Amino acid sequence: MEYRQPSSRSAAPGADALAVQVRRLAAARDAVILAHYYAPAEVQAVADYVGDSFYLAKLAVELPQQAVVLAGVAFMGESVKLLNPAKTVLMPEPAADCPMAHMVRPETIARARERWGSDLAVACYVNSTVAAKAASDVCVTSSNAVKIVRELPQRHVLFIPDRNLGRYVAEQVPEKDIILNDGCCPRHEAVALAEVRALKAGHPAAPVLAHPECTAEVLAEADYIGSTAGIIGYAEQSPAEELIVLTVRGVGYELARRCPTKRFIFPPTPLTCADMDSVTLEKVARCLETGAGEVVLDAASPEAVAAQRALDRMLELAGR
Numbered sequence: 001m002e003y004r005q006p007s008s009r010s011a012a013p014g015a016d017a018l019a020v021q022v023r024r025l026a027a028a029r030d031a032v033i034l035a036h037y038y039a040p041a042e043v044q045a046v047a048d049y050v051g052d053s054f055y056l057a058k059l060a061v062e063l064p065q066q067a068v069v070l071a072g073v074a075f076m077g078e079s080v081k082l083l084n085p086a087k088t089v090l091m092p093e094p095a096a097d098c099p100m101a102h103m104v105r106p107e108t109i110a111r112a113r114e115r116w117g118s119d120l121a122v123a124c125y126v127n128s129t130v131a132a133k134a135a136s137d138v139c140v141t142s143s144n145a146v147k148i149v150r151e152l153p154q155r156h157v158l159f160i161p162d163r164n165l166g167r168y169v170a171e172q173v174p175e176k177d178i179i180l181n182d183g184c185c186p187r188h189e190a191v192a193l194a195e196v197r198a199l200k201a202g203h204p205a206a207p208v209l210a211h212p213e214c215t216a217e218v219l220a221e222a223d224y225i226g227s228t229a230g231i232i233g234y235a236e237q238s239p240a241e242e243l244i245v246l247t248v249r250g251v252g253y254e255l256a257r258r259c260p261t262k263r264f265i266f267p268p269t270p271l272t273c274a275d276m277d278s279v280t281l282e283k284v285a286r287c288l289e290t291g292a293g294e295v296v297l298d299a300a301s302p303e304a305v306a307a308q309r310a311l312d313r314m315l316e317l318a319g320r
């Protein structure tokens, strides 16, 4: 999969001066700026690297810079910090959080462990808290969940926190007994089947590309299901002129950048992530200027050590 390095253009009029300032501040701090595909367009435009959550997690391990600005939500900054305890990780908007990250209860994990013992693995989507990762055997992202779950030695797999990604994985890996947890992304969960069907009827030649956080009934309408990077890669390779995209509209920036002649159609009820939207260019500049928003984790604590182990196992099983 191909990802890009520093962009030379900004997205919104008026963002240019601020973008120049951000680049100057990043150079002064020797910081690298990583942005998720859902970040606002002007933030993606100024970032050194843009990618999906798996790419951002593994990239941070390979980069030489001591300071990382993570333009995304809390679990992304925490994952980078857990994998790189010696690095300074700055979050432009520390309050940007993923609601799904908090949708698993410790009792759910404890009960499953009690019931299936050593024949149970807990697979934790990276959209999760440090505590949930620490209580798990391995982390996964939407780009590697199927591969990793398939490779686990245990027959039973408790998949947390996302029931939609978990159900999708269960369909792809029928040899495993997947136990679902009742969490979901409220934004992807809201994609309406009726809207998707209407878009398909209006654009019969357009393939439907969906993120696996969508509901089962919506995923049943899709021609391709994958992570944000997977969706962008599919669109780039596809001969189709028009494509229907069922994930947060922020991916539209990279889709337009890579496929300038294609038309991307999103559901009429906008699929936005307010947390990602809150990571503005002004906040990127401010954290670079002041050092505010640092992710603080005690790397030696049993919780951080266990969470790091689950992330390391993901990198190992996904093949770095």
Ligand code: 13P
Residues within 6 Å of the ligand: 051, 052, 053, 054, 127, 141, 142, 143, 185, 211, 213, 226, 227, 228, 229
């Ligand atoms: P990706 O892993 O596909 O980047 O998705 C992260 C996410 O939060 C999806 O809503």
Ligand code: SF4
Residues within 6 Å of the ligand: 073, 097, 098, 099, 100, 127, 185, 186, 187, 188, 213, 248, 273, 275, 276
């Ligand atoms: Fe979390 Fe959903 Fe936002 Fe992704 S889109 S960060 S899963 S709330």
